[in-house]
Amino acid sequence: MNGELPLRDIHLPDGVSGWPPAPGWWLLLAVLTMVTMAVWAVRRLRLRKQAMAELQRIEQSFAEHGDSQRLASECSVLLRRAALSRFPRHEVAGLTGDAWLAFLNQHGKTALFDGETAATLLHAPYEKNFAGNPQALLHACRDWLQHLPTRGGAA
Numbered sequence: 409m410n411g412e413l414p415l416r417d418i419h420l421p422d423g424v425s426g427w428p429p430a431p432g433w434w435l436l437l438a439v440l441t442m443v444t445m446a447v448w449a450v451r452r453l454r455l456r457k458q459a460m461a462e463l464q465r466i467e468q469s470f471a472e473h474g475d476s477q478r479l480a481s482e483c484s485v486l487l488r489r490a491a492l493s494r495f496p497r498h499e500v501a502g503l504t505g506d507a508w509l510a511f512l513n514q515h516g517k518t519a520l521f522d523g524e525t526a527a528t529l530l531h532a533p534y535e536k537n538f539a540g541n542p543q544a545l546l547h548a549c550r551d552w553l554q555h556l557p558t559r560g561g562a563a
Contacts, residue, residue, distance in 0.1 A: 452556075455490070455493055455494070455556065456553065456554070456556050459486065459489075459490045459553045459556065460550070460553055460554070462486055463483075463486060463546070463549055463550055463553060466479065466482045466483060466486065466546075467546055469482070470542065470546075476528070476532050476538060476540060476542045477532050477533060477534075477535070477536060477538060479532070479542050479545065479546075480528055480529055480531075480532030480533045480538075480540070480542070480545060481532075481533035483529065483545055483546070483549045484529060484533060486549065486553075487512065487529075487549060487552065487553075488500070490552075490553060490556060491511070491512075491515075494556060495515070499511075505530060508530075509521045509522070509526050509529070509530065512552060516551070516552045516555065517551065517552075517555040518551075520548040520551050520552055521548055521552075524540060524541045524544055525541065525544045525545055525548045527540055528540030528541055528542065528544065528545045529545055529548075532545075
């Protein structure tokens, strides 16, 4: 015998894999997803509730003063603020006239702003004694805000 024992070299275990994650990580992912969805839903409901409250204030104010010019101006501002809160600024901020109406109709449930309603929204803020239909404008605004679209366009 030559004095050497028939021993094999030391074998190290395989490295720890990062996949699949431990069950705690899956639970954390599920909790974060639920929290994100809840925050999104609450924010969406709060925005709609605030917009509807503002529209109700505008409607009450119109009942007191009866100024269709002021009504159309306030409705236009409210619609623009709601759209800016829901869509990117570069898509909404520069829209005027027919482009603004097309945007509202495209992102609404139906084409609410056409005909007399469109004329009231576009022209009443700038013309004294405009003979538009303020009730139709209020109805269209209410309908658009109640179905306030998401960024993708679906309500």
